[in-house]
Amino acid sequence: MRNTLNTALVAFFLLIAAPLLAQTPMGADDAVQMADGLYANGKIYVVVAVILTIVAGLVLYMIRLDRKITRLEKEA
Amino acid sequence: MRLSWWKIVCILQLLIIAVAGLIGDVPAKPILNETIRNYYFHVPMWFGMMIFFTVSVVYSVKYLRSGQLKHDTVAVEFANVGLVYCLMGLLTGMIWAKYTWGKPWSNDPKQIGAAIALLIYFAYLVLRNSMMDPDKRAKIGAVYNIFAFAMLFPTIWIIPRLLESLHPGGMGNPALNPGDVDSRMRILFYPVAFPGWTLLGVWIATLSIRLKKLEEKKLHHA
Numbered sequence: 339m340r341n342t343l344n345t346a347l348v349a350f351f352l353l354i355a356a357p358l359l360a361q362t363p364m365g366a367d368d369a370v371q372m373a374d375g376l377y378a379n380g381k382i383y384v385v386v387a388v389i390l391t392i393v394a395g396l397v398l399y400m401i402r403l404d405r406k407i408t409r410l411e412k413e414a
Numbered sequence: 415m416r417l418s419w420w421k422i423v424c425i426l427q428l429l430i431i432a433v434a435g436l437i438g439d440v441p442a443k444p445i446l447n448e449t450i451r452n453y454y455f456h457v458p459m460w461f462g463m464m465i466f467f468t469v470s471v472v473y474s475v476k477y478l479r480s481g482q483l484k485h486d487t488v489a490v491e492f493a494n495v496g497l498v499y500c501l502m503g504l505l506t507g508m509i510w511a512k513y514t515w516g517k518p519w520s521n522d523p524k525q526i527g528a529a530i531a532l533l534i535y536f537a538y539l540v541l542r543n544s545m546m547d548p549d550k551r552a553k554i555g556a557v558y559n560i561f562a563f564a565m566l567f568p569t570i571w572i573i574p575r576l577l578e579s580l581h582p583g584g585m586g587n588p589a590l591n592p593g594d595v596d597s598r599m600r601i602l603f604y605p606v607a608f609p610g611w612t613l614l615g616v617w618i619a620t621l622s623i624r625l626k627k628l629e630e631k632k633l634h635h636a
Contacts, residue, residue, distance in 0.1 A: 400621075
């Protein structure tokens with residue numbers, strides 16, 4: 339009788355503790371860490387916007403330079 | 415002015431790689447993690463550099479055969495862009511190494527080989543600028559450029575393949591490990607990232623060549 343009670347108690351506390359156990363950090367070997375969370379937050383698109391701005395700026399600069407040199411070539 | 419078709423292609427490729435390179439699917443690999451995306455940005459620097467240095471040495475040989483200074487101009491401007499790309503490749507590699515290998519410079523054979531190649535090409539520019547006579551400068555520069563290109567073989571292609579390295583690809587291949595990169599990445603690399611960055615370098619080089627021609631014309635008239 340006493341044994342059954344103990345088992346029940348242990349099972350009860352384990353059940354309560356289960357969510358706590360689930361909180362322990364994953365081992366490094368469990369999964370390869372990728373930026374999935376960053377994608378979920380949508381913050382990777384901030385970086386995309388930044389890089390896109392830089393590339394667009396560079397491209398516009400190249401076009402401007404190209405036009406300037408073409409104009410000089412026509413004048414010369 | 416209408417842009418040439420290849421400049422429009424270059425712009426489109428760069429814009430595509432700026433977006434798809436960051437949000438496209440990549441294989442999940444330990445240690446590499448998301449830095450595998452450097453494949454779209456760091457690796458095209460080296461591919462581009464090899465192409466520019468090859469163009470440069472071809473025009474140096476052309477100059478030696480023809481004696482026309484315009485060939486020497488092409489050679490030196492492509493060497494310039496090649497140097498910029500080499501420096502960018504080395505710097506981006508160091509940033510990446512800081513977070514994957516632990517430190518930016520670990521005297522890895524690939525790093526040392528690339529640094530030696532960089533210094534040899536810097537010497538090309540220093541050597542050229544040490545001479546005032548344009549014909550002498552072009553001739554000695556062209557001869558040195560052939561030597562510099564020959565030195566690319568051991569420093570970039572042979573020695574890194576013989577020694578053990580931390581670099582992805584490991585033994586045998588200095589950069590690309592066929593097991594790390596899958597078809598999702600290859601389809602972005604070969605048709606988009608590699609030609610896009612290379613065309614940008616060609617664009618910069620052609621602008622410099624045109625500018626130099628204008629300067630020479632101005633000097634001629636003055």
